[in-house]
Amino acid sequence: MANSFEPKILAFLCNWCSYAGADLAGVSRLQYPPNIRVIRVMCSGTVSPHHLIHAFQKGADGVLVAGCHIGDCHYLKGNYMTLKRITFVEELLRFAGYDPARLHLEWISAAEGIKFAETVRAFTAEIRSMGPAPTFEATPRLALSA
Amino acid sequence: MNTKIKTLLEQGQVAGFFAYKRIHGVWYPYLFTKSELDQLEPWQPFKSRYPIAKLLLAKARQNPDQTFGVLVRGCEERALREIFKWNQLDPNRVVMVGQACTEDLAQTCECAKPFPDQLNYGSAPAGVGRQRRVAELEAKADGERMQWWLSHFNRCIRCYGCRDVCPVCFCTICSLEQSDVAPTGKLPPDTSFHLVRAVHMAGRCVDCGLCEEVCPAGIPLRALYKKVNSLVADLFDYRTGADDGRSPFTFLGDESRLPAGLR
Ligand code: SF4
Ligand code: SF4
Numbered sequence: 352m353a354n355s356f357e358p359k360i361l362a363f364l365c366n367w368c369s370y371a372g373a374d375l376a377g378v379s380r381l382q383y384p385p386n387i388r389v390i391r392v393m394c395s396g397t398v399s400p401h402h403l404i405h406a407f408q409k410g411a412d413g414v415l416v417a418g419c420h421i422g423d424c425h426y427l428k429g430n431y432m433t434l435k436r437i438t439f440v441e442e443l444l445r446f447a448g449y450d451p452a453r454l455h456l457e458w459i460s461a462a463e464g465i466k467f468a469e470t471v472r473a474f475t476a477e478i479r480s481m482g483p484a485p486t487f488e489a490t491p492r493l494a495l496s497a
Numbered sequence: 498m499n500t501k502i503k504t505l506l507e508q509g510q511v512a513g514f515f516a517y518k519r520i521h522g523v524w525y526p527y528l529f530t531k532s533e534l535d536q537l538e539p540w541q542p543f544k545s546r547y548p549i550a551k552l553l554l555a556k557a558r559q560n561p562d563q564t565f566g567v568l569v570r571g572c573e574e575r576a577l578r579e580i581f582k583w584n585q586l587d588p589n590r591v592v593m594v595g596q597a598c599t600e601d602l603a604q605t606c607e608c609a610k611p612f613p614d615q616l617n618y619g620s621a622p623a624g625v626g627r628q629r630r631v632a633e634l635e636a637k638a639d640g641e642r643m644q645w646w647l648s649h650f651n652r653c654i655r656c657y658g659c660r661d662v663c664p665v666c667f668c669t670i671c672s673l674e675q676s677d678v679a680p681t682g683k684l685p686p687d688t689s690f691h692l693v694r695a696v697h698m699a700g701r702c703v704d705c706g707l708c709e710e711v712c713p714a715g716i717p718l719r720a721l722y723k724k725v726n727s728l729v730a731d732l733f734d735y736r737t738g739a740d741d742g743r744s745p746f747t748f749l750g751d752e753s754r755l756p757a758g759l760r
Contacts, residue, residue, distance in 0.1 A: 400696040408689040435732045446724045448643025487688040489651035
């Protein structure tokens with residue numbers, strides 16, 4: 352039964368490092384689970400909390416954000432913002448009662464194809480063990496049972 | 498209200514002044530002009546609260562060349578400062594006159610600063626430091642907290658009252674009306690409706706509590722916004738409503754807090 356759950360994972364990868372890292376994983380023929388859907392963004396710092404909330408609302412079980420290492424950002428300080436913003440969204444999710452572990456931030460450079468594959472493997476396994484994400488739909492029935 | 502405000506109007510320093518007028522014993526916000534000076538009553542403390550900063554903003558947007566005065570409480574002063582910082586209003590076109598809130602209003606509001614820095618009327622009561630609900634919620638287990646929030650969120654009738662009364666919801670196009678963010682035709686709206694608003698309140702909410710006061714469903718919105726604001730204060734070192742010269746448009750927070758070494 353547990354095997355029937357295939358997590359849907361959305362990945363925001365920055366154009367300059369992490370997307371190239373994913374590319375490297377691909378050309379190196381590294382195996383990783385096919386559960387991720389990749390969205391390429393110019394910088395991990397452009398991923399707004401709206402995107403993350405929207406992803407969960409649309410039924411993502413996990414969201415991965417990956418960008419250049421600190422100090423390597425193509426735009427110098429974009430990923431400083433990423434780090435703070437992701438921390439913010441994690442804490443907001445936690446306060447709303449959702450498990451912040453469903454949101455994951457990782458720094459993956461263009462040379463780290465192996466790290467990319469490993470990250471996706473580990474994150475997919477983690478989400479798989481957590482099960483489907485709770486829905487964002489508020490049903491009136493909950494009010495009666497609560 | 499009838500001395501300082503009268504002088505401002507008489508000398509033509511302001512085109513109009515947003516203060517309060519008693520109608521059938523209840524105080525209502527009112528835009529006084531020079532011709533209505535005799536209707537200004539002496540100031541006295543009262544508990545009615547209105548989004549007066551928002552009324553001012555609407556008027557000022559229609560009359561960008563005029564200067565207006567406004568009688569503000571502590572939260573309203575903070576709201577106006579946020580509006581200034583977000584470049585929605587020219588601070589040189591606003592004259593603030595401050596009034597203190599009463600002790601019991603401060604208690605009801607759980608207000609940390611129930612008086613403006615610019616204090617002209619009344620004496621400053623002590624602020625209330627406790628944040629009862631946030632503390633209670635943090636003590637809950639994660640799953641329990643979600644049930645708690647959902648049991649409130651699912652009463653939402655999507656009236657937009659929280660947004661409409663909010664002094665810092667100054668946008669002309671609102672995300673909450675975009676079907677991508679909060680799918681339309683759904684009642685109660687998805688949790689995203691509330692989370693998106695919470696994100697927008699981060700670094701903007703001045704904790705006036707009007708949203709919670711107007712919400713017909715009695716959703717404890719304030720706890721959510723208090724939380725996001727404390728996160729912004731911790732992460733970005735940005736305090737809403739403070740007159741400390743920090744701008745939300747610059748890179749905020751301490752860069753050295755980033756993890757050291759290779760990651
Ligand atoms: S909810 Fe957000 S988008 Fe809507 S008016 Fe408020 S700040 Fe603007
Ligand atoms: S005021 Fe209350 S019921 Fe109305 S939209 Fe806001 S949260 Fe929902």
